[in-house]
Amino acid sequence: MKKRIAIVGAGIAGLAVARTVQDFADVAVFEKSRGLGGRMAQRRREDYAFDHGAQYFSVRGRDFAKVINDAEKAGAVARWPSSISTFPARDFAMAQSSAGQDRYTGVPGMSSLAAYLATGLEIRREFEVSTLERGEAGWQLRPLNKEKTGVVIGPFDFVVCATPAPQVLRLMPTDFSGQETLESVRMSGCFTLMIGDVERRRLPFQAARIDHPILSWVAANDTKPGRTSTLSLTVHSRNDWAEAHLEADRDWIRQTMLAALSEVLGMDFSDAAWIDLHRWRYANVENAAGKDYLWDEKLNLAACGDWCLGNRVEAAFDSGRQLGAAIRRWAERE
Ligand code: FAD
Known part of the structure; x- marks a missing residue:
């Protein structure tokens, strides 16, 4: 069965991951804004x-x-x-x-580059993920604005946070293995x-x-x-x-x-x-974190973005691309 992968953030990094995994996984991208591209x-x-x-x-x-x-x-x-x-x-x-x-x-x-990269992807816009919740069947995403109605989306086998590092820190559970690295990013x-x-x-x-x-x-x-x-x-x-x-x-x-x-x-x-x-x-x-991406093998959670490699659009793309390739290797092993 295809792996179900959720990606939080439709900036260049998130879209680069999504494009890399879309041929072997069921991918859904969640973006808090109406537009795509984040800081682009x-x-x-x-x-x-x-x-x-x-x-x-x-x-x-x-x-x-x-x-x-x-x-x-x-x-x-x-x-x-x-x-x-x-x-x-x-x-x-x-x-x-x-x-x-x-x-x-x-x-x-x-943002036209983002629109180009997003072609063919399933993207839920105006969906701000407020929490990641562990369930027996995998991860569930709870949106910010529907908190009170109890709506959750999922389950997913793997979740990627492709947002700026301080926002990744807020979303990830406290036992995420990349916490210390996230805290070192400025x-x-x-x-x-x-x-x-x-x-x-x-x-x-x-x-x-x-x-x-x-x-x-x-x-x-x-x-x-x-x-x-x-x-x-x-x-x-x-x-x-x-x-x-x-x-x-x-x-x-x-x-x-x-x-x-x-x-x-x-x-x-x-x-x-x-x-x-x-x-x-x-x-x-x-x-920057000085790593291509952050990955927690036990939790099936990962994070990417420009903050991994440097302060440029290409750094965001590279981080997302490398993470996508790692997810491919993981999916082949599982
Ligand atoms: P982002 O573009 O930040 O994407 C993250 C996405 O996640 C956003 O769309 C955001 O809305 C979404 N998101 C966040 N939290 C949530 C949530 N909880 N739920 C759902 N979605 C969420 N780079 C250059 O190469 N050249 C430049 O000239 C240049 N100038 C810049 C000038 C400014 C003012 C800024 C702000 C940046 C500039 N950069 C420049 C940097 C470049 O824009 C970034 O490196 C790159 O766009 C980062 O992409 P990203 O995907 O890592 O993150």
Whole structure:
């Protein structure tokens, strides 16, 4: 009989696992949000389109290159940006542009890669898993919003948590063998400011790294392939600044980031038609686990994600892919 496998989280890591095991197992993916892709996120408002999480991704390994090559042929990803500029802290003048290196973005939005990877998979959206419960026939998943009605989904032979490490820690039972490693992983937050303006201001860059005490990145997301032509600027804070102000008043964060941006670019965006702010509680990996994935043989539970290997989309993919291959070996043995 086919193994029944539940995957919590439809980010790149969870989808990479699901794709690897779908030909020999019955797989169900559970995702708390309406959209897929997790931190490869996209937000549309009026004529504006923001990728408010990951901005681009690069490709190093062969496995990922093959998938991205196929996704490019299918029109789900394309190359962007052609160069990345930098704004140094002292004079805030644009210093240099870096070209070369293959970088990609999803098309028409960053989450398009996730949609492409999800083709043919059974995904339950808006299903936030609140607890994993051990039963005689296997694991049951209890959703957060249906707690009171007693609904549980299962049983499953194996459960994968493909969420940021602190969320894995909350879901896994206390006897999960990877607890200590999970506790050693450190992830940091980030604030993302989104600015939309019908008036296309002349910006001399597609994307730029910023060396500044508050900001780290600015990109004209409208210069991405397949996007709207109205100016859609995405601005990321520094992670250490976000960590220090995670619970601060949102209006203050917005105003402070806007002021910093006008200082950096020498342009005032405070009258822009659309300004929005997003807080990422777990944006980036500061200290990775240094393992491909975590696996508990006794409990038939495992975890994967970018936090296993590093702070990149490809790290999430690799972690999920390696875990999928391990599940295949396990299923063949059982
Ligand atoms: P996630 O994408 O976080 O996926 C986890 C999924 O699990 C989410 O969809 C979440 O909704 C879901 N979930 C969580 N808890 C539950 C639950 N209880 N029940 C059900 N579902 C649940 N990487 C790059 O390579 N280049 C970049 O330029 C870049 N910039 C970034 C900028 C920002 C602001 C951020 C936030 C990230 C950036 N990254 C970048 C990192 C990149 O986005 C991640 O490495 C990658 O997307 C992580 O994928 P993942 O599948 O491991 O996790």
